[in-house]
Amino acid sequence: MLALITSPAALLQNGAISKPLIDSLIKISASGNAVGITSNHSKPAWFDEAFKGTDIIFIKTDARQNGEVIRNAADSLKIEPYDIMVLAIKAEDMQMAKNGHAMLIAAGWSSDKAIKGLGIQVSNGKDLEDLVRLTDGWTGHWWFEGNKANYNARALADLSGYGGSITAAQKALAGKLTATVKNGGPQLTALALLASRSLLIDGYYDVDDLLWGVYPSSQVTQGDSEVLSDFTHALRTTVSLVRFAKRDEPLFIRHTASEKRSLNRGGDRTDPSDQIATIHINPFYKTRLKNRNVVVIDDCTTYGLSFGVAAAFLRSAGAASITGLALGKFGKTMQYYDIKISSDPFKPVTKGQYSFSPCIAFEGSTDSRAQQNLIRLMP
Template sequence: MLILTTSPAAITRNGLPAPDIVQGLIRIAANGNRVGVISNHQKPEWFDREFVGSQVVFIPAEARQKGEIIKNIAKNLNVKTHDILVLAASADDLQMAKNGKAVLVAAGWSTDPQIVKFGQKIDSVQELEQLTVLTNGWNGKWWFDGRADNYTIHALVDLSTLHKGVTQQQFAQKLKLTVKNGGARLAALLAVTARSMLINNIDQAANLLWGVYPSSGNTTGADEVLTEFTHRLRTVTSRVQFAKAGVPLFIRHTASVKRSANPGGDRTDPSGQITTLHLNPFYKGKIAGRNVIVIDDCTTYGVSFGVAAAFLRKAGANSVHGVALGKFGNQLSYYNININSDPFQPVIAGGFTTGNITRFPGNTDNTAQQVLQSLIP
């Protein structure tokens, strides 16, 4: 069962209820989901007429933007706030969802300026229906959830079983197509990722800074597919955006050997990553005390997150969360790396030290695989 909430603003066009949206909400409710329309004001005069005989309910709530109504709904239905999806068409809807810790998707037909620039949108009620089907049954748990001394790692799915025989490069291509094609699948992928992050209270960390770990050959600083995905994701989960769009957190100054395409090399050696990237000087003085989230498409040995954490800790980050959409195998390791020079400049050989590589501690959960397979086919 999915719990969908929205407001009259998402249902109306030019002040009148839109028949396609009304019928879509009725179908979603008839499909076994709870659907509620929340407003600070009295029930619209058209509500009973449009939703007569349906299971869509009206919920009056003063100061709903504070999010207490979301918490009350969750308590009354014996669910968590991250089990509630908010279809937002106004700034008040956005605040209601974020303050209530609900999962958020914007109505692409809204003309509200904050909605227009929002990262996660659906463009039609048909996409909304698809979104509810794709995300229903997702329990929000990470496939892998681990914490070590200097950083944490979370991964959504076990790629070893999700797409058998698919390489890391092929998965990256599947992800790219999902992001570029947009629509309900992208909205659903963002929703389930956001939900997992809300469960871990990652969004509650103060002064969040988001970044993308650069691909091995990206020496131009050009946006990657994960940059677009991350920008969309942070608008869903963060109350405030501190990262500057279009300015990458990491600079890849020299192409590195692509570890997943080099079976003959030592894929646990972080040296090739440490000496080919550094933090963007734009963020000098802006990382200290911040809690940083680093997104990567997938992880096997965990080198990327270990290297990212070393640079960010050297720059004074308070915490580092590595988030991968997929994880291969059971060889994820913890890297105790110390950067001994300016992390905003290239690091030469000898400018860092590494300790023993140990197994990354954490737990796995097998319940999410089928849902994710439908999102990244």
């Protein structure tokens, strides 16, 4: 079960209550999810008539911004705060969600600048219904989760057989993941919300100084044009209390095109040399990385090379911790890399300015429930 909390202002459009939004909340409640309307003010005069015969409740609170209403609701419903979705239309709603460690969704019809800057949004009540439906039942566990000394790794879905060739069904899922990221829509919003919920379960709300970035594609890129940028922005604005990454300043720059690793069938796909020699950290972050905790997003990973290379550059720049998050992971071939950058990580690195030890298997735990939910998300 999920719970949805919003404020009376979110149900008003042009000064009048929105019948479609009211109907959507009633449908969400009727599907078995708890719904509450909360405000610092008294119950609106229209509330009882609008929600007559439903289980939707009004919650009067003196200061919803501190998140206490989220914690109280979680205790009452015997669920976790990350099982609660907040539809935000004002900055106070956003503060309520963040301070209460709930899932945060922006009302796309809001005129509030802070709300309009959030990455997970719905445009109408139907979008909200779809998002609740797609999110309901998510276990909050990663398909793969591993923690090592120099960096951690997470993956939402398994995209291949256990050490064998990719199956037709898994290839189809990989294609759907890629299409979802590129095309957007309710599925991408739900995917971002699922990843956000998993990060909340991992305690990332309480991680100080979070900074987010995308691992660059194989082509030369100087701007923030990666297809994963919007997805990363959605995670960043939902999970982080404070944003340290600038939207139009990519964390990494691909200064030279690299080999397309998936096509390099004859070479050593665990050799990091080509990746090290073709990227560097954006100099914009030269004074912004020391002691930061960094999350690096990649679309799919097989050997985990992108996470190892990213971690090497970020540790050289003074980052406190690095977590690599992939939407998909191919099989059980992920490796752990111990790479050291001995030159300026904000400039191109040449041969002799880095070293690495032979990679080893990146051991971790898996949870098949996450896989099944993703299949349901992208039919």
